[in-house]
Amino acid sequence: MSFLNLHQLTKHYRTKGGNVEALNSVDLSIDAGEFVAIQGPSGCGKTTLLLALGGMLRPTSGSVTVDDTELYRLSSRERAAFRANSIGFVFQMFHLVPYLSILENIWLGSGVGGNTKPDKERAQTLLDQLGMADRQHHLPSELSAGEKQRAAVARAMINQPKVILADEPTGNLDPNNASDVVRYLQEFNRDGGTVVMVTHGTNADLAANRVVQLEKGQIISQ
Numbered sequence: 270m271s272f273l274n275l276h277q278l279t280k281h282y283r284t285k286g287g288n289v290e291a292l293n294s295v296d297l298s299i300d301a302g303e304f305v306a307i308q309g310p311s312g313c314g315k316t317t318l319l320l321a322l323g324g325m326l327r328p329t330s331g332s333v334t335v336d337d338t339e340l341y342r343l344s345s346r347e348r349a350a351f352r353a354n355s356i357g358f359v360f361q362m363f364h365l366v367p368y369l370s371i372l373e374n375i376w377l378g379s380g381v382g383g384n385t386k387p388d389k390e391r392a393q394t395l396l397d398q399l400g401m402a403d404r405q406h407h408l409p410s411e412l413s414a415g416e417k418q419r420a421a422v423a424r425a426m427i428n429q430p431k432v433i434l435a436d437e438p439t440g441n442l443d444p445n446n447a448s449d450v451v452r453y454l455q456e457f458n459r460d461g462g463t464v465v466m467v468t469h470g471t472n473a474d475l476a477a478n479r480v481v482q483l484e485k486g487q488i489i490s491q
């Protein structure tokens with residue numbers, strides 16, 4: 270089996286306005302070491318797919334397997350631990366904790382998942398590598414969008430995950446910051462990590478070695 274597997278993945282959201290079919294019977298296999306870009310029009314299910322793949326959104330039916338572990342057969346506690354140790358997530362809107370410094374945002378991520386200890390030194394090294402050493406004691410609100418996104422990438426990398434899932438990580442950035450963020454993801458990939466990145470068809474997708482196109486909750490090319 271491939272490193273990441275979606276099998277007949279279906280996600281329907283129930284709302285007051287009715288049922289929304291966000292994903293319909295999606296099959297997707299991704300090998301370890303791939304860099305995959307997920308593209309498609311707004312509302313086609315990209316974020317839904319990424320959240321399900323990251324163990325953060327239980328599908329209506331179908332299965333998600335990461336590194337031979339079927340995520341939604343785990344208890345929520347086991348799944349959180351698995352996620353903390355194997356999966357890094359970069360959100361489009363950063364999701365940094367507003368009242369913690371950048372350094373704390375990053376190194377506290379290493380304390381979750383049960384068997385790992387907060388690793389402040391690694392957090393400092395990552396910040397240094399991302400050109401942010403002099404910003405470590407700033408709050409997220411005191412940083413530019415590009416700096417926040419770099420901090421979010423550092424947080425995703427803190428536990429040396431096997432895979433990074435990134436939802437439009439360059440969406441809010443100017444071209445320079447965008448290419449920096451993509452470069453960090455490429456370096457992670459070159460060191461053997463797997464990357465799945467949602468993009469809106471910008472230059473970011475040039476970094477990918479495969480493009481998966483979604484439309485109306487289904488894969489139309491891969």
Ligand SMILES: Nc1ncnc2c1ncn2[C@@H]1O[C@H](COP(=O)(O)OP(=O)(O)OP(=O)(O)O)[C@@H](O)[C@H]1O
Nearest residue numbers: 282283284289291310311312313314315316317318
């Ligand atoms: N929590 C939710 N409750 C109900 N419907 C939702 C929810 N989240 C997403 N949807 C719907 O599911 C569909 C897929 O949403 P999703 O966020 O996955 O799209 P997307 O491809 O990431 O879009 P975008 O490019 O705009 O971020 C959309 O029609 C959306 O309105």
Ligand SMILES: [Mg+2]
Nearest residue numbers: 315316317436
């Ligand atoms: Mg989205």
